Amino acid sequence: MGEWDSDILGDGFEQLTLPLGKDAEGEVVATLVRAHPHPGARLFGELRDTDVLYVHGWSDYFFQVDLARFFTDRGALFYALDLRRYGRSLRPGQAPGYVAALDVYDADIAAAVDAMGTAREGRRLVLLGHSTGGLTLTLWSARHPGVADALVLNSPWLELQLGPLGRQAFAPLVNARARFDPLGTHPVVDLGFYTRAQRELGTLPESPDGWRPAQGFPTHPGWLAVIIAGHARVASGVEVGCPTLVLLSARSTVALSWNDAIRETDSVLVVDDIARAATRIARTVTIARIEGALHDVFLSQPAARDAAYAALERGLTALR
Numbered sequence: 398m399g400e401w402d403s404d405i406l407g408d409g410f411e412q413l414t415l416p417l418g419k420d421a422e423g424e425v426v427a428t429l430v431r432a433h434p435h436p437g438a439r440l441f442g443e444l445r446d447t448d449v450l451y452v453h454g455w456s457d458y459f460f461q462v463d464l465a466r467f468f469t470d471r472g473a474l475f476y477a478l479d480l481r482r483y484g485r486s487l488r489p490g491q492a493p494g495y496v497a498a499l500d501v502y503d504a505d506i507a508a509a510v511d512a513m514g515t516a517r518e519g520r521r522l523v524l525l526g527h528s529t530g531g532l533t534l535t536l537w538s539a540r541h542p543g544v545a546d547a548l549v550l551n552s553p554w555l556e557l558q559l560g561p562l563g564r565q566a567f568a569p570l571v572n573a574r575a576r577f578d579p580l581g582t583h584p585v586v587d588l589g590f591y592t593r594a595q596r597e598l599g600t601l602p603e604s605p606d607g608w609r610p611a612q613g614f615p616t617h618p619g620w621l622a623v624i625i626a627g628h629a630r631v632a633s634g635v636e637v638g639c640p641t642l643v644l645l646s647a648r649s650t651v652a653l654s655w656n657d658a659i660r661e662t663d664s665v666l667v668v669d670d671i672a673r674a675a676t677r678i679a680r681t682v683t684i685a686r687i688e689g690a691l692h693d694v695f696l697s698q699p700a701a702r703d704a705a706y707a708a709l710e711r712g713l714t715a716l717r
Contacts, residue, residue, distance in 0.1 A: 398601035401431070405485075406462060409433045410420040415508040417481060422492070428485035429512050432475040442472020444713070447523055448515045450506075451477040454528025454554070454693075455494060455592040458484020460602055464695050467706060473523075477507045480533075484608045492580060492606070493614040500540065501625050502533050523542070523713070527693055528575075528665070529550040529665065532627050535637055535678050539630075542638030547677070547716040549709065550643045552692050554624070555631045555674035559666055564628055571622050579619025587612040590652065591692055594660045602695035633678045641679040642712035644705055645671055646690035646697075661701065665692040683712055 410432055417425040439445055449468050453459055459477035468475040479485040482494050482500055496502070515522045524545045526534035531553025538545050556563040569606040576579065592611040595601035646663035649654070672684050685708035687694050689701035696707065 402563070404430055404520060406430070406460065407524055410462075410465075412485060413512055415488075415505070415512065417504050417508065420555075422488075422490055424488055426483050426486050426488070427508060428479040428480050430459050430477040430479065430485070432462075435466075435469045435472070436473055438470055439471040440472075442470070444468060445472030447473040447521045448513055449473050449475045449525055450509060450513065451475070451525045452480065452506075452527070452530035452534055453477070453483065454526075456528050456609060457527070457530075458604070458606070458608050461693075461695060469708070472494045473645050474513070476509065476513055477504060479664055480505050480530075484605075487607065489629075490616065495580070495620050496623065497579065497619055499536055499623055503537065503540070506534075510511070517546075521546040523547045523549060525549045525551065525620055526553060528554045529624070531555070532624070532631070535635065536630060537667055538637035538639065539635035539678070542636065545637070545639050547639050547713070548637050548641040549712065549716075550641065550675070551694055552645055552663060552666060552668070553643065553671065554666060555628065555678070556670045557625060557628050557666070558670075560667065560670055561632060564625060564632075566623075568625050568629070571618055571625055575618040576577050577623035579622075580617050583616045583618070583621070585612055585615075590655055591664050593655065594664065594691055595693075595696050597660060598691075598696070598698055600691075602701075628674075631674050631677055636680045639679070640681040640716045641675075641683070642673070642709070643675045643682060643684045644690075644694045644708060644712075645684065645686050646692070646694065646701075647686045647688045654687045659697060661689040661691070663690070663692045683715065687714065 401411040404412040413429045443556040467476045531550040589611040645668045648662045650662040690697040694705035
């Protein structure tokens, strides 16, 4: 394992490259980012015995400084993982975000947890996942019960936007194409509205080229088949083995043209379907619906953002 180095987020953040071998497209790495802890809170904060590991969503990477500071101000050690082929971990010539199975990320997460040293030090581990990262951590936790002490999901992608019946009808078509053309192309369906909403609200910083395209990464049949299989596993019921908090917008917007409601709703997922799916992942699930929130509740307008952090504060207290 290498050495911690400076990070693009500047003072107070460092990154560590986690080598994961090679595949057909070359070197594979994940990247662990850590936020320097708040000195006083490390001694007296209510989360001083806690490590947090954040995993981003599709077409994304870690940049949420305020979220990191929420935890370090309470004494936690905060880490974020850019998975293979995303953000800091994306290498030239790689298909961004592509994997042939979600359990491939077991290696990324294991390397991160090992570098964090949580198990060696006997500290509590809180996993925090957004969107596709929420699906990834849900399934990972179900395969590794007892590792995490709590799971926090920020608009997790637990169900396809077509709903359960649409997913079941669509899956055979996707699986058939995935078998003979896994890296084929799909039509672009992301109209860029979610990115526009964040930019208009001032919650999205400028990203390095290619790390977070306005209309998302290109999607491929092999990847979509993997996601749908993950949704089917959730629908059949899994057990993550720890108390779980799910944060969602109160409402969704599906639009073919821009309208102002997109600035205060989830324009990516159907949140009612996600709320229903969330009841199938753990024995203890708390669902908080945030009025006026975007798909990433922590990048919403100020009132919704404050409500999301308040819900997170209450949820962490209950999860302890």
